[in-house]
Amino acid sequence: MLGEDVAADRDYPPFHRATRDGYAVRSRDLNPAPAELERVGEVRAGECMQKPLAAEQAVEIMTGAPLPAGADAVVMVEHTESDGTKVRMLRAVSEFENVVRQGSEARAGDMVLRRGRRLGPAEIGLLATVGRVPVRVFRKPRVAILPTGDELVPLDKRPLRHQIRNSSAAALAALVEAAGATPWVVGIAPDREDELRRLIEQALGADLVVVTGGVSMGKYDFVEPVLRACGAEFYFQGAAIRPGKPVVFGRAREKLFFGLPGNPVSSMVTFELFVRPSLGILAGAEPEPLVFLRARLAKPFRHKTGLTQFLPARVASSGGDSMVELVAWQGSGDWVGAAAANCFLVIHPHQTDLAAGDAVDVWPKAWI
Ligand code: AMP
Ligand code: MG
Secondary structure (H helix, E strand, O other): OEOOOEEOOOOEOOOOEEOOOEEEEOHHHHOOOOEEEEEEEEEOOOOOOOOOOOOOEEEEEOOOOEOOOOOOEEEEHHHEEEOOOEEEEOOOOOOOOOEEOOOOOEOOOOEEEOOOOOOOHHHHHHHHHOOOOOOOEOOOOEEEEEEEOOOEEOOOOOOOOOOEEOHHHHHHHHHHHHOOOEEEEOOOEOOOHHHHHHHHHHHOOOOEEEEEOOOOOOOOOOHHHHHHHOOOEEEEEOOOEEOOOOOEEEEEOOEEEEEEOOOHHHHHHHHHHHHHHHHHHHOOOOOOOOOOEEEEEOOOEEOOOOOEEEEEEEEEEEOOEEEEEEOOOOOOOOHHHHHHOOEEEEEOOOOOEEOOOOEEEEEEOOOO
């Protein structure tokens, strides 16, 4: 996350830049075309021609080279014929054709990146081009991940028949990293209030806390009472989504926390819907809306849940359209189905009866 505003150190491009290999000309000399001009030299990328171009002259020019003074367009080499001293221009060009004008991308002093911007590949390229290396950045937020459940065993232990591996925490740690933060898996909390409280208090040492499991209606779902005992204030308890309905969000000891359902896909969906945006906002970034793409449904779909559903699916383009099809899965505990998907099909509450071919929303997996 960028920690300071960044301005352009000079005009971009810094000169009128040729975008094609060809001949730099004065466009008015080619009216009418074809026209024959005198070839007066060559300018390569990384060079600069001192002498201005006079009337009826052309200079051979390479992509990325600065236009000589006096020239205002480039004729692509494909549209010329040359014997070495004369060049025949077969087509006319308009002013600044095949040229990016000096300062058209940014003027010296223009703000090109604001503090709080997440640094992806394009932003890093922009910082490099304006020479802002090194640059001030914010410390990555540290996110505590606290999985809960008596059935969970650490990844380096062999689970007994009635136990399962702590897979959601592994996926959440990967999501935290993909969101530009540092994960810290605190340890597995048992479904026991005293030990859960001890680990939650420890987790509250991080910048943000993500507890998974133990937020539903089960007899041993202690996360909410324990958080309350730690002085938590809840901003919401539950969302009209599936999977992920039991998700909770609040603040305890000045730290924001989320309680995500423990099921693998529920925890991933609720992380992407709620935790990732919060991490951005905490770091001072502008809130970014979710982006859904449109696709056509491969097979009919019916539901009456009244919830917004996120279903693992595969989207692929087919004959100009994007078609989306659900993957086979056994519900939100199914890693095999989740890993086979490349998107979520988003079904809104009013879409109770969808036919094959209907347009639907698709949420690309943000983390792949
Ligand atoms: P809970 O949200 O605690 O009611 O858990 C819902 C389901 O998710 C149960 O089947 C749990 O066994 C499973 N589950 C909970 N936590 C994890 C985890 N960390 N990794 C894998 N599965 C989990
Ligand atoms: Mg549980």
